[in-house]
Amino acid sequence: MTTQRPHADVPGMKLPAPRTPDPAGAPGLRWGLLGAGWIASQMAFSLSGTRQQVVAVGSRDAARARAFVEEHAPGARPHGSYSSLVADPEVDVVYIASPHSEHLEHALLAIAAGKHVLVEKPMTPTADEARQVVAAAREAGVFCMEALWTRFLPHIDVLRQVLEAGLLGEVSTVLADHCVPLWPDGPERLASPDLAGGAILDLGIYPLSFASLALGGLTAATGLGTLTGRGVDRRVAFVAQGPTGAVASLATDMSVSSPTTASVNGTWARLELETMFYMPTTMHLVGTDGVVLDTMVGDPIEQHRGLRHEATEVALLITAGERESPLMPLDESVRTLEVMDGLLSSLR
Incomplete structure (x- = not known):
């Protein structure tokens, strides 16, 4: 067990500088947003001013996808279905921004299309479903990560x-x-x-x-x-x-x-x-x-x-x-x- 020591005796009791990479300097990818809700709008906003580019937005409602693009991602292509979004050849990575009850279905859809995926937290509602996503991504050789931004x-x-x-x-x-x-x-x-x-x-x-x-x-x-x-x-x-x-x-x-x-x-x-x-x-x-x-x-x-x-x-x-x-x-x-x-x- 570590013994208690007064702070004056502990060298370097200062917080280090963050090593966080500058988002403006990261290599640019072409993003597809699967879902057109609030968290997708926050991601679109956060990527502005970086080299990341939102090139496509998918929703089950084509009108909603068009409205989202007009407000949050001008120039992106609206898709009226998720299958159309993940099939878009210009998309490098899909951000799964649908309700977490649907994350398994949507993550597997994107992975099957050969897309890298960032899955909004929680990855899925259960560990069993998460294991399925992880196994599919590893089998397909695509990048996969839970979007726990903290x-x-x-x-x-x-x-x-x-x-x-x-x-x-x-x-x-x-x-x-x-x-x-x-x-x-x-x-x-x-x-x-x-x-x-x-x-x-x-x-x-x-x-x-x-x-x-x-x-x-x-x-x-x-x-x-x-x-x-x-x-x-x-x-x-x-x-x-x-x-x-x-x-x-x-x-x-x-x-x-x-x-x-x-x-x-x-x-x-x-x-x-x-x-x-x-x-x-x-x-x-x-x-x-x-x-x-x-x-x-x-x-x-x-x-x-x-x-x-x-x-x-x-x-x-x-x-x-x-x-x-x-x-x-x-x-x-x-x-x-x-x-x-x-x-x-x-x-x-």
Whole structure:
């Protein structure tokens, strides 16, 4: 066990600079957006000003695809079906931006067409479906990654460096929450069991993935929660453990708001991530005596424009001939869904 040391005795107690690649310098790919909803619009916006180009947009409704192109991706080709989109010879990579209940079908469709895929989080509603996507991508030799954009943000790269350097000492606990009032008056996809609704797949994946990164993986998890009258999870509080024995305390709820903060707590120091920890935000390195040792200030206007960092990762790796990301490994995406499967099964 690492012994506690005063921060004054620990050399270099400063946050390192982020190593995040400049999105403007990444090699350009031609993107097809499968889905014409809100998250697709945010991706289109985030790619503006980079070398990435949205060349096609697909929807089951041709008029919706045309309206999306006109508003969010001028010059792109609208497709009135997903099969037409993935068959477009000008598309290098398909961003799966449909509801996650349809990710398996749409990812397999794009992979069968020989396209690289970036699949919006969660990769699929269940681990079994995710294994099918991963197996298909590996068999086809195409790039595949879950679009958990937090992993590619500058402050998370700094967190990763801090953990690699052992700057916090022995990591013992991780705390994170993500609660947003999206039910009962929010989108139907969150309320409906047929659309893989519920809090944990849509919101809880952020604290769970954060814990997986900070703990070095997940070996066990258990939790308590409440289902809605339609049988989807309204709120869940859960604990997870990593391979070293360190633990995480996590919570998600789709009926209330919460601070949505996070911390990684070690024997020498801790990292505190301010509100909306999963977005570009401010992070503090804090000594065991509560003194702030260093601060990384987040960009308050960045928000979902940070999606361009995951697109940069995709572009760099595909250009280099890689087929998955070391920052968001496919096996970790499957493992996170295995944990969520277990939590949801125990609630139901």
